[in-house]
Amino acid sequence: MSKSAVVVITGATSGLGQLVAIELGRRGCFDLVLTARSKERAEATRKKIELVNASAKVDFFYGDLSVLKDVQRIGSEITAAYPKIDVLLNNAGIHAFEQRITSEGLPEMIAINYLSPWLLTYTLKPCLQNVGKARVVNVASEASRRHGVLKLPEDLTDTTPFNARGSSPIYGKTKLLNIMFTAELAKRWSDTGISVNALNPGFNVSGLGRELWFAPLLERLLKFFRLGDPRRGADIITRLIVEPEYHKKTGGYFNVRTGKSIKPVLPGSDPQMQQKLWKATEELLEQKGFLP
Secondary structure, eight states: OOOEEEEESTTTTSSHHHHHHHHHHTTTOEEEEESOOOOHHHHHHHHHHHHHHTTTTEEEOOOTSSSSHHHHHHHHHHHOOSSSSSSSEEEEOOSSSOOOOOOTSSSHHIIIIIHHHHHHHHHHHHHHHHHHOOOEEEEEOOGGGGGEEEEETTGGOOOOOOOOOOHHHHHHHHHHHHHHHHHHHHHTTTTTTTTEEEEEOOOTTTTTTTTTTHHHHHHHHHHHOOOOOOOHHHHHHHHHHHHHHHOOOOOOOTTTTTTTBOOOOTTTTTHHHHHHHHHHHHHHHHHTTTOO
């Protein structure tokens, strides 16, 4: 990868995104372009990066990734400031324990975990193409194996209420959509020089269950027993960003620790369903006015 490569990271002020930003900042050969909702958390993240490298280049763009209008604006602002982008890491995600509907009438988890990275990737395509050998890295999850029943296009706009117990299949479904999006995008961009890969970061305590009252206690217990170490998840993300072997591959889904390929649960690997999802997403975003 070229010196001073530009890396865009969503969800960079906490969890895996922050750990990856700190690691890339430490290496000193990346310009970090990070998204954030809170200026306070952004500045705290900047200070953590500067602690490992005082000369690190860090730029923040602000918005709410649950609001697609914000996603499109952020993408346009980044495009204007950085005409060449080497890496886009779609990391931001949420596991909500109740149904919330965004201001645009969409289910929040679908909006943040799937539609937001889809739209941001679409918006930044010209900047990625300008590099010649860029990478898109999508954070998925083996939670996708517990996705319930996939119904397209209905699932993209389903605002049926759920509780904490019923949230897991919805979260798993959003991660399945990430894997399917990755595979279809890789096929559609096969002649661009841009590689597109997804990964399973494993179980991580970082940011775990933010909406559960006992989450801080659970996080301390898991750390005590050395379970859910987020550094492992950050490591596989970093490998997909920097290691040459992963640019030679596209459309893959790779596992934490080993870095080896994983076969997605059905219908994740079904080409017809991947295409159906793409078309359903395009139609939805066109209806909402985000695509021409």
